[in-house]
Amino acid sequence: MAGRRCLVTGGLGFIGANLALALARADADVTVVDACYPRHGANPFNLEAEGGAAVRRVTADLADPAARAALDGAELVFNLAGQVSHVDSMNDPVFDLDVNTRSQVAFLEALRWAAPGATVVFTSTRQLFGRPKYLPVDEEHPVNPVDVNGITKHAAEQFHRLYHDVHGLRTSVVRLTNVFGPRQRLRDDFQGFLPIFIRRALLGQPISLFGDGSQERDCLYVDDVVDCLVRAATCGDAVGEVFNVGNDEHLPLKTIADLIVGAAGSGSVEMVPWPPDRDAIDIGSYFGDSSKAKRTLGWTPATTFAEGIERTVAFYRAHLDRYL
Amino acid sequence: MAGRRCLVTGGLGFIGANLALALARADADVTVVDACYPRHGANPFNLEAEGGAAVRRVTADLADPAARAALDGAELVFNLAGQVSHVDSMNDPVFDLDVNTRSQVAFLEALRWAAPGATVVFTSTRQLFGRPKYLPVDEEHPVNPVDVNGITKHAAEQFHRLYHDVHGLRTSVVRLTNVFGPRQRLRDDFQGFLPIFIRRALLGQPISLFGDGSQERDCLYVDDVVDCLVRAATCGDAVGEVFNVGNDEHLPLKTIADLIVGAAGSGSVEMVPWPPDRDAIDIGSYFGDSSKAKRTLGWTPATTFAEGIERTVAFYRAHLDRYL
Numbered sequence: 001m002a003g004r005r006c007l008v009t010g011g012l013g014f015i016g017a018n019l020a021l022a023l024a025r026a027d028a029d030v031t032v033v034d035a036c037y038p039r040h041g042a043n044p045f046n047l048e049a050e051g052g053a054a055v056r057r058v059t060a061d062l063a064d065p066a067a068r069a070a071l072d073g074a075e076l077v078f079n080l081a082g083q084v085s086h087v088d089s090m091n092d093p094v095f096d097l098d099v100n101t102r103s104q105v106a107f108l109e110a111l112r113w114a115a116p117g118a119t120v121v122f123t124s125t126r127q128l129f130g131r132p133k134y135l136p137v138d139e140e141h142p143v144n145p146v147d148v149n150g151i152t153k154h155a156a157e158q159f160h161r162l163y164h165d166v167h168g169l170r171t172s173v174v175r176l177t178n179v180f181g182p183r184q185r186l187r188d189d190f191q192g193f194l195p196i197f198i199r200r201a202l203l204g205q206p207i208s209l210f211g212d213g214s215q216e217r218d219c220l221y222v223d224d225v226v227d228c229l230v231r232a233a234t235c236g237d238a239v240g241e242v243f244n245v246g247n248d249e250h251l252p253l254k255t256i257a258d259l260i261v262g263a264a265g266s267g268s269v270e271m272v273p274w275p276p277d278r279d280a281i282d283i284g285s286y287f288g289d290s291s292k293a294k295r296t297l298g299w300t301p302a303t304t305f306a307e308g309i310e311r312t313v314a315f316y317r318a319h320l321d322r323y324l
Numbered sequence: 325m326a327g328r329r330c331l332v333t334g335g336l337g338f339i340g341a342n343l344a345l346a347l348a349r350a351d352a353d354v355t356v357v358d359a360c361y362p363r364h365g366a367n368p369f370n371l372e373a374e375g376g377a378a379v380r381r382v383t384a385d386l387a388d389p390a391a392r393a394a395l396d397g398a399e400l401v402f403n404l405a406g407q408v409s410h411v412d413s414m415n416d417p418v419f420d421l422d423v424n425t426r427s428q429v430a431f432l433e434a435l436r437w438a439a440p441g442a443t444v445v446f447t448s449t450r451q452l453f454g455r456p457k458y459l460p461v462d463e464e465h466p467v468n469p470v471d472v473n474g475i476t477k478h479a480a481e482q483f484h485r486l487y488h489d490v491h492g493l494r495t496s497v498v499r500l501t502n503v504f505g506p507r508q509r510l511r512d513d514f515q516g517f518l519p520i521f522i523r524r525a526l527l528g529q530p531i532s533l534f535g536d537g538s539q540e541r542d543c544l545y546v547d548d549v550v551d552c553l554v555r556a557a558t559c560g561d562a563v564g565e566v567f568n569v570g571n572d573e574h575l576p577l578k579t580i581a582d583l584i585v586g587a588a589g590s591g592s593v594e595m596v597p598w599p600p601d602r603d604a605i606d607i608g609s610y611f612g613d614s615s616k617a618k619r620t621l622g623w624t625p626a627t628t629f630a631e632g633i634e635r636t637v638a639f640y641r642a643h644l645d646r647y648l
Contacts, residue, residue, distance in 0.1 A: 090490070093432075093433065097479075098426070101479070102418060102426065105472075106418055108417075109417065145486070146490075148429075148483075151482045151483060151486065152479070155476070155478075158478075159417075162469070162471070162472065162475065165470070166470075166471075
């Protein structure tokens with residue numbers, strides 16, 4: 001990646017910052033664009049690490065002219081900017097649409113003129129599949145979002161595909177399962193179950209599991225996601241494609257919580273009944289089929305959940321005050 | 325429908341105005357909301373007809389407070405507002421998203437508070453299926469839009485379904501095929517092939533068909549669509565459902581053009597090669613499977629294309645200056 005001009009949108013957030021640091025350490029020329037919206041994942045401390053000093057920072061929504069200016073000369077665009085909280089998406093759906101779809105359309109229009117030859121990797125979410133009709137969920141699985149976030153991210157995916165098909169942009173889509181690791185916002189309960197579990201364990205609080213905790217999930221350690229995104233950006237066969245990126249290690253939520261409590265050495269796990277307002281958006285078990293990503297990108301996750309959570313806990317033990 | 329409080333969004337447009345007039349003639353209490361955007365279908369003359377004098381008019385985007393105010397006391401909401409030009413959607417994608425998705429989300433939020441018990445029929449489009457994988461296209465057919473309009477309308481559909489599933493709104497979705505009849509904008513070439521063909525024939529101009537004109541389409545006369553929408557709004561079993569609404573009469577584009585020229589008594593048909601910029605969004609033949617709509621709503625189209633086009637031509641012969 002040495003010398004390659006990379007733009008990372010959402011680059012002050014969890015995955016974006018880990019990616020930007022990895023690219024900078026590989027001597028890429030890295031710019032991050034981040035709107036720094038409150039409650040989203042942006043955290044300036046995320047780039048206070050090896051490689052971070054070389055990363056240029058632009059504070060902008062993707063629809064802003066500053067984001068377009070940042071595209072000048074970009075070769076590889078890692079498009080991670082977005083609102084990821086499904087709770088917030090249900091409470092403020094117009095803002096979710098604005099951030100996750102409208103700004104993405106404006107950014108794709110800017111790409112057409114400012115960097116038409118760039119390769120663009122858009123990160124999407126397993127959330128758009130809703131309750132799986134079968135497991136593991138592959139790319140042919142019907143899309144059936146059960147929350148606003150799933151609708152708005154899916155629309156943004158479709159725009160990326162359309163701009164490839166009609167305008168020739170070199171776009172691909174990577175649909176991520178639950179990701180964990182250093183630099184994730186832990187402050188509140190709006191960004192998925194893993195940061196909630198990790199925070200509660202680190203603070204010595206109980207982790208509440210709805211139902212019996214038997215629903216299975218596949219989780220990815222952030223370094224494996226970074227590896228996948230870099231491969232997608234540099235693999236010609238990825239252009240125009242969509243990839244479901246999950247993990248063959250499927251764990252019940254109860255096991256995930258127990259492993260987190262074990263790694264933290266604090267906290268506990270308790271079972272509670274499903275609250276009625278969550279029941280409508282429960283999806284049961286979910287795990288993805290990553291065969292296409294493995295085949296096309298030569299990617300495979302290298303980190304077990306137990307290994308990843310040990311590293312994650314070690315990071316937050318040193319920096320917890322920066323993430324609460 | 326006597327006395328029932330009906331709101332028709334996009335009610336100065338083609339289908340909306342025909343619907344509003346039909347409701348008013350059935351003694352319903354009718355309000356139309358229309359943003360009257362240039363190039364869209366709104367035409368004040370559309371309500372200068374029997375029943376039109378009793379229809380209240382509100383000029384507003386669905387995201388405006390005036391649209392929310394118009395919801396007060398509404399029992400039946402016919403939600404037809406939108407941008408329908410796929411050419412315009414490709415040229416100005418952010419505006420298409422704003423009108424077709426963002427304003428719809430704001431309107432659904434308004435519905436939650438201003439008219440949570442209303443029944444809502446949202447009109448969508450066959451455009452979201454893209455190139456059919458099989459024919460006729462039923463509700464299980466994968467969604468694969470090949471233009472911006474298909475993406476934005478599909479997202480709005482998903483929001484209507486989500487607001488039913490999660491918030492209990494009484495929504496349904498009717499996906500229309502190509503519709504024709506009186507009160508359709510004929511002025512330019514941006515709103516589908518039928519108004520283009522009709523205008524050119526009436527003006528004695530040639531109708532250009534791309535390729536050999538063998539691609540088949542199903543067309544619906546607007547009165548049959550009005551009948552379908554009223555049934556959807558008054559059938560309890562329609563709530564939460566999506567219906568593909570097409571016609572079992574499938575006609576090659578060449579036959580459609582010939583019938584229009586025949587009815588008009590003017591114009592001609594000529595074959596031309598596919599222009600390259602249209603090729604990327606060509607979908608081949610399309611016709612829908614309306615079995616579910618027929619079964620659930622007791623609906624069936626009553627008008628052949630030949631009958632409908634005779635009535636259409638008669639209308640425009642009398643009022644062509646109002647539609648050019």
